[in-house]
Amino acid sequence: MKRITDLLGIQYPIFQGAMAHIARYPLVSAVSEAGGLGIIAAGGLSGEELREQIRETQKRTEKPFAVNLMLQMETISEQVEVLITEGVKIVTTGAGTPRPYMESLKQAGIKVFPVVPSVKLAKKMEELGADGVIAEGMEAGGHIGETTTMALIPQVTQAVTIPVIAAGGIGDGRGMAAAFALGARGVQLGTVFLTATECPIHDNYQQAILQADDTATTVIRKAKGGALRGLKNQLTEEHTNDAFSLAALERAADAGEIQQGMIMTGQIAGLLTQVKPAKTLIEEIFTEAELISKSIKID
Ligand SMILES: Cc1cc2nc3c(=O)[nH]c(=O)nc-3n(C[C@H](O)[C@H](O)[C@H](O)COP(=O)(O)O)c2cc1C
Structure with a gap:
């Protein structure tokens, strides 16, 4: 299986989870520029507002970034059209099935990563032609499913052949190493990036x-x-x-x-005590995860 970094052209297998109203260009461009995958949350945006977010991100980084589509939004068709014309190359999806848009997204050469809370949905997404799935445990912030990350990730990685990105409850290199030990090929963090210097929240x-x-x-x-x-x-x-x-x-x-x-x-959130630049967060987490993966002892 191709590494997620090679598949997406990013440096670190770390996604910044989409966060409605929050994951906008200041955070997204900082994460992507630092070598992770910044993701614009399209939830709540009109087509034109999404276009602006994409263009402002492109002004700040030439590196890959993604757009997260909340599939039950009224503006969804408009948003899909905008992201295709603006040259977005990676999409994550939530709140419903991407089935109606899959063909146009794939035709435009876009990689699609649906967020899933269960094995059943992960399998469905694989059948639909998704390039990977983001399996999210119920430790996560925002809208959640029923299963914990610890239980969900090994079951999803066993059930599908596409790469699995683990989300929910990952706060440092230990969490990232644990996710990889469970078979994940990348991690998605939301709560951690709420503590980034560039995160535009009060x-x-x-x-x-x-x-x-x-x-x-x-x-x-x-x-x-x-x-x-x-x-x-x-x-x-x-x-x-x-x-x-x-x-x-x-x-x-x-x-x-x-x-x-x-x-x-x-x-x-209980683990996080300091505001840090996105670049520092990403580098610290990755370095710690690598170190742990080399030094872990089961005895
Ligand atoms: C404030 C907030 C808003 C979120 N909004 C979205 C969203 O719009 N779309 C989505 O797919 N996931 C959303 N999520 C989930 C994140 O993208 C991510 O998967 C999750 O935060 C990972 O778990 P963690 O918070 O434990 O790191 C949101 C999470 C938070 C904390």
Whole structure:
């Protein structure tokens, strides 16, 4: 199997997870420029807004970056057209099946990596012609499935022949080495990149993550299905439908509303104590993972 770095033309097998409203060009270009894979979150953007994000990213880096499509968005067809015409080469997908867009994406030479929470969906995506899958465990921040990363990754890597990227709960080189030990060929990190210097979120949001401990997050569930992980606060306590809205995330990310905003973050927040440039985060994690992979002893 080709290495993920060779397949995508990146230096490190580290993806910056798409984060709605947050993963915009300042963070995306910093991650890609540092040798990881920056991913623009298209969720909530019109076609023209996505075009602007792509162009601003291209101005800042010539290295590969991706766009994450949330497939249930109304603007999805427009977004697909825009990313093809703007020359985007890698797409990740969430919230639904990429089936209706697969042919046009593949015809445009785009590599497609759907995010999946289960073996069943991973297999479906392989059948559809996906180039790899991002298997995300329920430790992750944001919308989550039911299975933990530790249990999900070995089951997905056993079930498919395409490369598997592990996501959910990876916070340092130890987590990255563990993911590779379970058969993953790359990792996707969201929560870690919320602590990047270049991450365009309110200081209150970033500080809340740095101060979080191992039990600081909770999962809120919709009656009709769908679960969301974020920091425990008044909003998650009240558990209204509003907590699931993009507006609730915006209140946290833009206005720094710590109690009434949705502070989406994963369980690994408890490990993170410092804001660092994306380049430092990536290099430290990769170097530590390499070191561990050479020195691990089972005795
Ligand atoms: C604030 C936030 C917003 C997110 N938004 C999206 C999104 O729009 N699309 C998506 O596919 N995943 C989204 N995710 C999931 C991340 O891309 C990533 O897979 C996840 O954060 C990995 O787990 P970790 O947080 O433990 O590192 C989001 C995560 C966070 C923390």
